Amino acid sequence: MRAAQVLYNGQLAGILSKSAGIYRFVYDRNYLATATQPVSLTLPLREAPYESDVLFPAFINRLSEGSNKAIQNRLLKIDENDYFDLLLATGSDSIGPITIREIHEPTGN
Numbered sequence: 022m023r024a025a026q027v028l029y030n031g032q033l034a035g036i037l038s039k040s041a042g043i044y045r046f047v048y049d050r051n052y053l054a055t056a057t058q059p060v061s062l063t064l065p066l067r068e069a070p071y072e073s074d075v076l077f078p079a080f081i082n083r084l085s086e087g088s089n090k091a092i093q094n095r096l097l098k099i100d101e102n103d104y105f106d107l108l109l110a111t112g113s114d115s116i117g118p119i120t121i122r123e124i125h126e127p128t129g130n
Contacts, residue, residue: 023038023039023105023109023123024037024038024039024123025037025108025109025121025122025124026122026124027119027120027121028119028120029052031120032052033049033051033052034049034056035047037077037121039076039105042074043072043073043074044076044077045072046060046077047070047071048066048067053068058118060119061077063078076105080104080108080112080121083108083117084104084107093107094107097110097111108121109121109123
């Protein structure tokens with residue numbers, strides 16, 4: 022499983038993950054208790070997780086398109102159809118209130 026923190030204006034809003042081809046987004050409980058804004062109108066605030074077999078449009082729409090996407094895929098060595106990997110690689114450097122930060126599990130060394 023791969024996962025990322027989704028931050029809204031620097032505050033942890035939730036966790037986005039992919040496991041066995043299923044994408045999951047779940048809001049952080051602290052964020053739900055204090056938030057007034059969802060991360061997207063298509064992902065309203067709620068306790069129940071969102072699940073889909075495709076990456077949620079709210080996150081796909083954060084990615085570059087066209088020649089910029091092609092350059093990123095080539096430089097980062099990411100398959101052009103792997104939107105999740107591209108999001109994890111580029112989501113921490115974007116404009117707007119949403120930041121995506123990959124969660125790196127400790128390696129037991």
